[in-house]
Amino acid sequence: MNETTDPNSHILLLGIIAFYWALLSTWGQTQPRQCNDKAKRDDAPTGQRNDSDERRASADTLLDGIRKIDPDFDVAAFLAGAKTAYETILRAYADSDIQALKRLVGPEVLDAFELAISERRDRKETLLLTFIGTSEAKIVDTLDEDGTTEIVVRYVSELVSVTRSVNNEILAGDPEQIVEVIDKWTFASETQSTKRNWMLIATSGE
Template structure:
């Protein structure tokens, strides 16, 4: 319990540093897209890997009414997950999913493959790594910023024993800047943020002692 609380505190600190600066909105400019439409793959994960994003699910009583955080289409799957894991908490999952969203974006933009490998399943990681390699070949550097997350809502959920999968739609503002290896601006602006709508699916083996959820599919609206 103490370790989980400490991890939650670390997640909160991460969000405080990265998610709440305000740069404004805009209607469109180019930014490098995340890999999309990756086939889901629920891999077995080793327990005790603290580097993976911890989606906290400590308290059994939600602090936010479930109807506020997931669609009716996800209700059946969410009930199955809650019945399978009595410690699962919907609102704490949403908090952790938002933290993981920021961490994965940051790692992808920086080209940090080690962090991505611990946060994603094999298929998602390989797709991200291929985009990073292509970017490095072109000599491009991203200086993107996640300005804020405007909303995060569970749109789908399923439980196929022992694997649970939860799909979250993130509505966020992202400022995108691309530079060449000499630091010259290629495109974008940190003073002009774009509205982004991502659909990410997280998975976890509920029979495992490992409390971490990993990203196993990405898409966009």
């Protein structure tokens, strides 16, 4: 997807579950903007910090500004919520569940999703998605300005997606193939909000 949207560039998902929405509603921390860095894995000599230490230090640096505003910001809890949000939004998109998307995404992203869903309906196509799982979700960028906190999360996930015609012919995808998808999603919340309500405001893909 490009900077604000292109939901068709990564085929997205299946039905929203009430449990997911309840979990998202209590996701009481922060959400992302976008950035693109793959961790480099070089052998580290004995006595030097390893890649895991470097990634942790990098994440801590990114979050310094947020922690000045919210000292209790919990990275693990935020990323758990971000992973749930990722799967839930993808499922809602694949299911053409506009009402669910309205609760989870900002206006620009919603407009792009609605357009893609409308075009899919006009073509009488069906998107079937099986979400295998998310192997990675990490914070890669943060921003706090104009009363809004943004956090960018990079996801690496696996899924099976198939687009079928009205005659059930396969137009895209492969029901027998698991595809790796890499996305960066930006979530935003009002900085001074006592109960953070994170919304997806931008997407991009690698």
